Amino acid sequence: MLTQPIKSNQNNSVARTLKILLVDDQKSIQLKLQEILSPQVDLQVVGTADNGEIAIAQIESLQPDVVLLDIEMPTMNGIQATKIISQRFPDCRILVLSSHKNQEYVQQAIAAGADGYILKNVPAGDLVMAIHSVSKGYSHFAPKLLPKMQLTKSIQDASNLDLTKPASEKPKSIPPRRQFYWQWIWTSLGILVLVSAIAVGSKSMSQKRAESQPNIKALTAPVETQPLTVKVEASGTIEPIDTVNVSSEVAGRLAELYVDRGDQVKAGDTLARLDFSEQQAQLAQAQGRLAEAEAEYTKMLNGNRSEEINRAQAQLASAQASVNLSAKKLERNQFLAESGAIAQLDLDEIIQADQTNRANLQEAQQQLQELTQGFRPEDIQQSAARVTIARAELQEIQSQLNKTTIKAPFDGIVTQKHANIGAIITPTMAAASDSASATPSSIVELASGLEVLVNVPEANIGRIKTGQPVDIIADAYSDRTFKGTVRTIEPEAVSEDDVTSFRVRVRLNQAESLLRSGMNVDAIFIGEPIPKALLVPTVAVTNRQEQMGVLVPDAKGEAKFQPVTVGVTQDGKTQIVDGLKPEQRVFIDFPGGKAPETLSKPF
Template sequence: MPMFVPLLGKVKKPLPLIVGLISAGIISASAATYLILQRSSNQIDLQNYTVPVQAAQNLTVRVSASGTVVPIQTVNISPKTAGRLVQLLVEQGDRVRQGQIIARMDSSDIEAQLAQAQANLAEAQARQAEILAGNRAQEIAQAQAQVNAAQARVDLTSGRVTRNRPLAEEGAISRDRLDEVIADDNSARANLREAQQRLNLLRAGSRPEEIAQTRAAVAAAAAQLKAVQVQLNDTIIRAPFNGVITQKYATEGAFVTPTTSASSTSSATSTSIVAIAEGLEILAKVPEVDIAQIKRGQRVEIQADAYPDRTFQGQVRLVSPEAVVEQNVTSFQVRVSIVTGLDQLRSGMNADLVFLGSKLPNALVVPTVAIATEKGKTGVYVPGDDKKPVFQPVEIGASIEEKTQILTGLEPGMRVFIDFPEKLKPKQDTDN
């Protein structure tokens, strides 16, 4: 068998041909791939991935929020002083008028105090009348008679002194006897002065100090009577305003004590008798970013979970001036008056609200999902000449439900991508 010895120096000659063939194959494959992709992009059905820019007429800004139906005013009713409840005149669900009697407390002790206070006042008034009326004529006449008697006594004793003084000087009577006569005269004169003073007082009437004292006594007795009457009136529990009895906490015979009238009615307390609520409204929480669009008097659409197929109407009554922070979320409380649906809505119901804001005439809008961010700029993707997505910067306005207003950058009729074919999906900023 013949032997073949390889020629090592000649084996490299076919290499240029091989390299050329490989290069040609790669180029052909790349060209084929490009043609396939180009043909694929040209065959994109834009109807499946894009929507037209819409020109909406009179677009209304709508701000959504959640809320709860709550009473406009609610209080717990309790007595001003502790005591036993003897009569309860209402039931849960009853409508009451302002001033209507809803309960009575035991008043037996206070009624006894009232009788005593009335007696004290009558006594003080009688004493005052006596002082103001002055002295009777009979008393003055009696005092005058006492003065006359005292004067007669003085005349008698004075005459004795006149007669006995010379006798004592002549020694006809002793000096001691004269002293006795003089002492009787002095005593008679003192009695006369006392009787005259009493007569003068009776003629002058009562002193101003006595009159003032009696007036003060009458005023004090009247004040005490009024205080007891107030206590008695406080045993009658009345409705502070027109409303509905929402809770009933106590029964007849129970011992109840005072409590804060503004305490919450959501939890029963033995110190309250009943809870009364007036009217209904919706308390909503609006996010901080939307609160600038909420104004007093603004129309509101209301939907309650209990009536999913009905939309009630409301109106913004109050926007809280202070924010509420819960779980690091800042919001503002907004109170909404219920215009329609008062007969259907109940306290405690959940509600979804839509605040109807300003109108945007001839506003260009696109689906909010079409908004993208590329290199820090906000925009949308529009089909290029080859139907591939091309980023188009835009200036956006308000977002209404699932649409966003376009202020600049697009024209009506242009199409924007809301979805992309897998092979043509652009790279967007990760913070979008």
């Protein structure tokens, strides 16, 4: 965060007022910058923009002197905007104001044409000073960024400044303003040499002679042997490890929704419930059918009761008596019919009654036989099958009823809510699907845990391995360091803004409750420690005819070029793999105040 504004210098009211354009996609940052700059009488905020395209249009109409520009913005980011602004509006100074302090961001900004690069947590006074500095044609960078910088050869060649030539031989035109801060450093060094020469001229000849001898100790630094832990820094974001859309396997109306975005849930927790009245009615019917089938099957297994057999025997005896009686009656009436005593119609009725009684007798005999013999095996098997079918139907309906309750498949956090109470949910092939394919069946989106996705530059990927410890610093918790370990290194490179990198996924060891998906973080990969590394100040490393080396004092105290093989560069120091010994001294400033013509500037 930016600090409170400093008091303006009221005596500077005669100075020309600088017009400032603020470019940041966060309104809170724009307001904070306006609050800081408004007391400055020589600074005027003439406009704001929330992406690069709007900024370019604003520059064309407002013609600001300095643009304060963020990097990460929608539509057109700060790097792309810097390239266009530096080409189309060469008189407009660009000061990048970013929360990223990683090397690749700084290098991209400078290569695109930025005049300066400072961090968003810069004090208000330093911000005002940086604006004035770039407005005067100087390059300005946050002090913490200087050790991270590594100059490319093409930019080194473009920014070489030979202070040994007389003024008549120097180019009359002002060098391009899009050169690194090293040009400013070397120019300042030349001014210091000139001032020193004037001061020396005012002294006596004896003092000149004494001071003409270089102070080797003041101009050099020792080669130190120190433990060195190799670190690789890169930017990343917090992302869910896995994200799914939790859905329903059955169709229905959403009756209850028990969670909202941001809620943390455990596996098995109830998330939502569909209306299950239809399933309950089907369940009651299935339970009745099962009970009926089970009763029939039990009856067949146990056989008939004695009471039923006795009743059948009584029915058989009654039927037999009826047959005996009807047979005698038929015999008697047949004789009467033959003698003409009764009509044929009456005889037919007696014959019909006798036949009915005989049929009833046969039925009673068969029923008694079935009761005494029991059920056939095939009948019992059919009854058992009916029980199995009824039980399966009941289980199916019970399963459908259970599916109206939607539960969390794993521990996680609810990141999206796709449906509201009353919505009609339609089933899909699976109850949980990829978040990129949300369907009408989706109810909520659930993320399982968090991890850090880091883009590591190609030059550093060889120093990363799985299981490697990582320090993680989130912008939201800049005073805390979270711990993690490298989980995976993706095999395929990605290219963005002409920068090739590899995606590395870092598992968080703790404090997931504090971090949120989408947060920006800085990841510091901790490499293998080097117990006795030879280290020199990075400014001591020079280049002669494409040979890396340092300057060491010879027996006369004069600078001698010593080729070296360098290793890791971090925190303002460079590891020397070969070419130097402990306790040797290397020049960190050139004897006589100027560099030998055969050397290029330090990297």
